[in-house]
Amino acid sequence: MSKEELYNRLSEAVVGGKPDITKNGAEEALSLKFNAVETINEGLVKGMSIVGERYAAHEVYLPQVLMSAQAMYSGLNILLPAIPKSEMLDQKKCAVAVVEGDVHDIGKNIVKTMMTASGYHVFDLGKDVPITVIVDTAESENLDVVAMSTLMTPTMDAMKDAIDGLIESGYRSKVVVTIGGPPTSPSFAEEIGADHRDENAQNCVTWLKGAL
Amino acid sequence: MSEAMTHIERGMAALSNEPVDRLLVSPLSMGVQRRLIGSGVTYREWAHDPKLFAQSFVEGYKTYGPDMAVGLMDLSVMAGDLGAHVRMDLENTPFVDEHIIHNPEDYEKLEVPDIRSGRSAVLLEGTKGFAQALKDDIICAGFVEGPLLALSQSAGAERLFMDMYTNPSAVHGALEVMTDYDAQMCEGFGKTGVAGLVWDYLWGNYSCLGDAEYHEFEVKYANKLNKLTLDNGMAVCVHNCADMPHLKTQVKDYKTSIYSMAWYPLNPDSPSATKVIEEGYADKCVMAGNIDPQLFIRGSVEKITKVASDLTKEVKTALCKRGLNSTFCISSGCEVPPDLTTKLENIRAVVDTVKKEGNLAC
Numbered sequence: 001m002s003k004e005e006l007y008n009r010l011s012e013a014v015v016g017g018k019p020d021i022t023k024n025g026a027e028e029a030l031s032l033k034f035n036a037v038e039t040i041n042e043g044l045v046k047g048m049s050i051v052g053e054r055y056a057a058h059e060v061y062l063p064q065v066l067m068s069a070q071a072m073y074s075g076l077n078i079l080l081p082a083i084p085k086s087e088m089l090d091q092k093k094c095a096v097a098v099v100e101g102d103v104h105d106i107g108k109n110i111v112k113t114m115m116t117a118s119g120y121h122v123f124d125l126g127k128d129v130p131i132t133v134i135v136d137t138a139e140s141e142n143l144d145v146v147a148m149s150t151l152m153t154p155t156m157d158a159m160k161d162a163i164d165g166l167i168e169s170g171y172r173s174k175v176v177v178t179i180g181g182p183p184t185s186p187s188f189a190e191e192i193g194a195d196h197r198d199e200n201a202q203n204c205v206t207w208l209k210g211a212l
Numbered sequence: 213m214s215e216a217m218t219h220i221e222r223g224m225a226a227l228s229n230e231p232v233d234r235l236l237v238s239p240l241s242m243g244v245q246r247r248l249i250g251s252g253v254t255y256r257e258w259a260h261d262p263k264l265f266a267q268s269f270v271e272g273y274k275t276y277g278p279d280m281a282v283g284l285m286d287l288s289v290m291a292g293d294l295g296a297h298v299r300m301d302l303e304n305t306p307f308v309d310e311h312i313i314h315n316p317e318d319y320e321k322l323e324v325p326d327i328r329s330g331r332s333a334v335l336l337e338g339t340k341g342f343a344q345a346l347k348d349d350i351i352c353a354g355f356v357e358g359p360l361l362a363l364s365q366s367a368g369a370e371r372l373f374m375d376m377y378t379n380p381s382a383v384h385g386a387l388e389v390m391t392d393y394d395a396q397m398c399e400g401f402g403k404t405g406v407a408g409l410v411w412d413y414l415w416g417n418y419s420c421l422g423d424a425e426y427h428e429f430e431v432k433y434a435n436k437l438n439k440l441t442l443d444n445g446m447a448v449c450v451h452n453c454a455d456m457p458h459l460k461t462q463v464k465d466y467k468t469s470i471y472s473m474a475w476y477p478l479n480p481d482s483p484s485a486t487k488v489i490e491e492g493y494a495d496k497c498v499m500a501g502n503i504d505p506q507l508f509i510r511g512s513v514e515k516i517t518k519v520a521s522d523l524t525k526e527v528k529t530a531l532c533k534r535g536l537n538s539t540f541c542i543s544s545g546c547e548v549p550p551d552l553t554t555k556l557e558n559i560r561a562v563v564d565t566v567k568k569e570g571n572l573a574c
Contacts, residue, residue, distance in 0.1 A: 062373050067374055101304065152305060154303070154549070155552055182453075191510075
């Protein structure tokens with residue numbers, strides 16, 4: 001099989017939400033000695049980008065995006081360990097987290113997917129994440145981006161607490177902080193000292209390209 | 213503030229698009245009103261005690277004088293009574309932190325709980341409490357999660373959305389159970405004395421589901437429940453605080469009497485009050501919204517007064533342009549945050565602004 005054929009198969013499998021095909025395709029790529037980074041970018045990421053564009057255009061909806069994300073991760077799980085560390089030195093690092101007190105993580109997971117598809121090394125800190133974990137991860141992993149979300153009003157202040165924690169640690173100037181979630185707004189982002197707030201994951205990734 | 217019409221007269225007139233002395237006004241203040249009881253009660257107490265739940269709405273009416281009372285508790289009532297673990301902080305909105313659906317087989321294990329116990333009973337009894345106290349003064353409505361929302365609270369939205377694709381029959385089986393649960397709740401609300409029942413059909417939202425998915429996984433169940441609502445003597449009302457609601461389905465097809473919605477100005481596809489009126493959604497339904505709930509925490513009285521005033525002007529202009537008399541209720545786009553930091557004076561500011569400026573003389 002040619003590279004082009006395999007990459008197209010991977011891309012189409014991501015678009016179609018077929019995790020078995022992406023897993024098998026990724027294994028085949030490695031067995032054929034294809035470059036893992038190229039396979040990710042030309043196959044999996046290309047497919048996820050198509051899905052992201054279709055989602056933004058309201059041509060597909062969350063169930064399809066989630067199925068595609070599952071397919072992408074199924075391939076990534078095979079390909080990422082095969083990338084030599086020397087090729088990952090320039091990779092931007094991002095942490096995504098639902099802040100302390102909240103467990104609604106579907107938005108965070110969409111952001112994680114789009115960030116991963118854009119080439120970031122994403123640290124998924126999960127939900128109900130203590131401030132200290134966000135701050136400590138930023139420092140220990142030399143993060144470029146911290147992305148926080150919450151669905152609920154009472155937990156919005158945890159975003160400010162996390163930013164204050166980054167300031168106290170001296171790391172704030174080294175990291176871009178972006179927030180999201182229905183109760184947040186650009187004015188709230190400004191109020192708490194975040195750099196950005198976005199309506200959707202795809203737009204946020206686009207904004208980050210300019211910010212970093 | 214002396215007015216020409218009573219709340220009930222105004223509400224009934226608006227439901228028929230008859231002329232009114234002023235626009236309806238009713239911020240969605242629920243849990244926050246617990247702070248009006250004596251020296252205040254905790255959220256946890258309020259969400260477990262039907263007397264406190266009822267009393268908060270009575271105090272809210274006495275304090276602010278809105279046209280309606282809507283009995284939302286929170287969105288974890290049904291999932292909690294189905295067995296999901298609900299995190300119940302002292303002063304935070306309760307939420308599910310441990311789902312009960314972990315694999316496709318778990319959908320088949322769902323059973324309708326006994327609505328005479330648990331927080332379902334608290335909600336029904338509490339709703340009866342405020343409805344009996346207020347039904348002669350203002351329009352009272354119960355509030356309940358629709359079947360798809362209740363299932364997503366039990367399974368987790370992400371799992372549910374993927375299972376729609378991979379295990380649709382299991383999801384439909386669970387939705388049948390949720391619909392039976394909702395049907396029992398609906399019949400229970402029918403005995404409380406409320407005039408309407410608000411269904412939270414949140415997932416009818418183009419950010420999440422397209423028409424095909426929404427129709428397959430909620431509309432047929434909602435149609436059954438909407439009919440049951442009418443059969444039990446209540447008006448069908450819908451709340452959807454998502455950014456891009458399925459308005460045609462949820463307003464026109466459901467033949468909704470009152471539709472409560474939010475507005476996300478940063479999203480160009482999120483419909484404003486003017487747009488929903490222009491597009492005919494207020495022709496046969498009282499549309500309600502859409503003040504940003506965050507303003508009740510972060511806005512000053514001056515700021516929220518201006519927002520309420522601007523929205524009132526916008527709605528009056530749009531209604532007049534459409535030849536309508538009264539079919540919009542100035543409200544918050546979603547629940548007024550029940551936080552301790554919410555500024556209660558901002559609720560009063562919104563109500564008083566509409567009372568002062570809501571006269572509709574086209």
